[in-house]
Amino acid sequence: MNEKGLVANLLFLVESEYPDPDNDARPKMSIAAWTQYVLDSFATVEEAVAELRKASFCIVGVVAPNGVAGKIHLSISDPTGDSAIFECIDGKLVIHYGRQYQVMTHSPVYDQQLALNEYWKQIGRTVMLPGTNRAADRFARASFYINATTQSADSREATAAVFSVMRNVSVPRGISTPDQPNISSTIWRTVSQQKNLVYSFEDTASPSLVWVDLKKINFGANSGVRKLQLHGNPGLGGNQTDNIQASEPFVFLAPE
DSSP: OOTTSOEEEEEEOTTOOOOOGGGOOSOEEEGGGHHHHHHHHOSSHHHHHHHHTTOOSEEEOEEOTTSOEEOEEEEEEOTTSOEEEEEEETTEEEEEESTTOOOOOSSSOHHHHHHHHHHHHHHOTTTOOOOSSSHHHHHHHHHHHHHHSOOOSOHHHHHHHHHHHHHHHSOOTTOBOTTOTTSBOOOEEEEEETTTTEEEEEETTSSSEEEEEGGGSOOOTTSOOEEOOOTTOTTOOEEOGGGOEEOOOOOOOOOO
16 A cells, blocks of 8 residues: 555466567566556556556566466555456456456456356345355455445444455465465455555464554655565564664566
8 A cells, every 4th residue: 555545456366468578569567566566656546547558568477486477466446445457368458447346356357257246146145155265256255245244434443344354255274276376375464444544464374463554654755665574573463653664675576
């Protein structure tokens, strides 16, 4: 989340197919830097969609540290409730733009995901919801529960409600399917209060939430790079805004 409340998230999408960078004259951007580009460049979803529709650069895939090809799709949202989903399918950028796009999981591609969700709507989701750890089933559950759960203007209650939905649709620890990298254990969850500018993080191996208040952070051009060291600190809990320390810039994975 940036200082304007714009949120960007990446998730694995095995069906992603990026343009051939060797046969594309456009400037190249690693998928590892895609979210950072969006957060650095835009304040609203409308601005981001207008620019990304121009397809002025070539998205290039990376190989993750575990050797798996990094294939992802991107979701963004802003404090007005506006949202968009971006996927690279057959080398072309596909954009789903509108506040109705509230949920993104993994496979299949978003058009198919929406069709499957319509099927569950027709069945009647108050009677039955799909319960497996497959992405399509988790999409159906999240789509139902995000609107069925408590809707509150109280930030604490709203954050608790969103975390409760995310825990319902997470993949339990220790679960993995070797030939399906889109089905693997959930190792963290985040919730962004886009109007209050509070960003919460939950390590699924930790007993506590941590959060930072972006309103109390200096985002001036000369304020320097800072980070909160979470790796190796599973005991952290509560408000960590004052514990963010100066750091070297993050190094993104290079394209293939």
